[in-house]
Amino acid sequence: RTKLPQYNTVDDAVELLRNAKKVIVLSGAGISTSCGIPDFRSSTGLYAQLQQEGKYELDDPQQMFDIQYFKEDPEVFYSFAKQIYPSNFTPSPCHRWIKLLEDRGVLLRNYTQNIDTLESLAGVTKVLQCHGSFKTASCLRCRTRVPGQTIEPYILSSQIPYCGICRTQRDAELEAIKVYKAQRRKEKGKGRATDWGSGNDTGESDEDEWGRGEPGIMKALDSEFDECLFHDREEVDLLVIIGTSLKVAPVSEVLTHIPHSVPQIFINLTPISHVHPDICLLGDADTIVTYLSSKLGWEIPPPAAVLH
Numbered sequence: 001r002t003k004l005p006q007y008n009t010v011d012d013a014v015e016l017l018r019n020a021k022k023v024i025v026l027s028g029a030g031i032s033t034s035c036g037i038p039d040f041r042s043s044t045g046l047y048a049q050l051q052q053e054g055k056y057e058l059d060d061p062q063q064m065f066d067i068q069y070f071k072e073d074p075e076v077f078y079s080f081a082k083q084i085y086p087s088n089f090t091p092s093p094c095h096r097w098i099k100l101l102e103d104r105g106v107l108l109r110n111y112t113q114n115i116d117t118l119e120s121l122a123g124v125t126k127v128l129q130c131h132g133s134f135k136t137a138s139c140l141r142c143r144t145r146v147p148g149q150t151i152e153p154y155i156l157s158s159q160i161p162y163c164g165i166c167r168t169q170r171d172a173e174l175e176a177i178k179v180y181k182a183q184r185r186k187e188k189g190k191g192r193a194t195d196w197g198s199g200n201d202t203g204e205s206d207e208d209e210w211g212r213g214e215p216g217i218m219k220a221l222d223s224e225f226d227e228c229l230f231h232d233r234e235e236v237d238l239l240v241i242i243g244t245s246l247k248v249a250p251v252s253e254v255l256t257h258i259p260h261s262v263p264q265i266f267i268n269l270t271p272i273s274h275v276h277p278d279i280c281l282l283g284d285a286d287t288i289v290t291y292l293s294s295k296l297g298w299e300i301p302p303p304a305a306v307l308h
């Protein structure tokens with residue numbers, strides 16, 4: 001996509017916001033740093049912290065959120081997850097600005113990469129947590145989905161949550177194996193041969209014989225990204241990107257998936273060079289959205305008002 005030449009300045013951004021009817025806000029960790037939550041890639045970010053701590057024995061700190069790595073060794077994620085579990089944070093002016101867009105009836109959707117749920121806490125309802133959230137979890141084996149609260153005690157005690165459905169199935173199968181073994185021992189006692197495989201009855205445990213291994217592991221952080229973007233790309237008339245390095249697909253690809261005629265405003269502390277939004281407003285995101293609002297005559301709701 002090449003830049004739209006007619007949009008460059010802060011005043012252009014103000015006018016775009018004034019006239020937009022269907023805004024997509026694409027947000028990242030930079031809108032929550034002022035709440036005390038580190039971003040990922042800054043020098044003080046989570047990846048630098050994980051690298052420094054070194055206690056999780058990762059080759060690369062990004063493995064902490066890598067699904068393949070998670071499948072191989074879920075213990076690592078669940079020994080760390082309580083550190084990023086949403087707790088007592090207050091939404092930033094940016095979160096409240098997104099709520100303001102929704103209140104004004106112009107927010108098509110907020111695509112957030114954050115899992116801190118601060119958009120919801122600010123009262124934003126049209127929000128999609130692209131990297132999932134702790135609201136739901138699903139079984140990697142049978143896909144059963146459960147509310148996040150179900151696995152909360154496991155996260156807070158750094159344990160791997162297993163799927164209740166798979167566990168029940170497994171228990172039933174283990175029970176069947178026990179019955180079969182008892183039957184087999186009885187038949188052996190009577191001196192009759194069976195053709196039930198060549199396993200040695202004495203040493204092996206019932207667990208070993210349960211063909212499908214452990215019950216399914218519950219994966220926190222579910223999402224519905226593709227369906228939402230498929231719908232929204234037809235309607236959006238302005239894209240506002242805030243507080244993200246746009247390094248992670250598929251969210252980073254939103255810029256190319258929406259019609260190229262839709263103007264793009266990028267608000268971030270640091271510049272990016274791999275994509276070319278029309279207007280780049282560099283600086284602290286809270287300060288920038290507050291400034292834009294003052295130019296528009298809009299008032300960002302105070303924290304107390306959005307919490308009740």
Ligand code: OAD
Pocket residue numbers: 027028029030031033034039040041042045062065113114131242243244245246247248267268269270283284285286
């Ligand atoms: P990053 O840490 O990659 O980028 C955050 C951006 O926010 C950086 O460019 C900062 O300069 C900027 N920033 C920080 N504080 C800011 C402030 N006060 N005002 C304005 N900008 C500020 O975080 P994300 O882009 O969100 O994925 O990371 C994307 C994904 O990478 C995360 O969702 C996570 C990670 O791997 C998963 O967990 C799957």
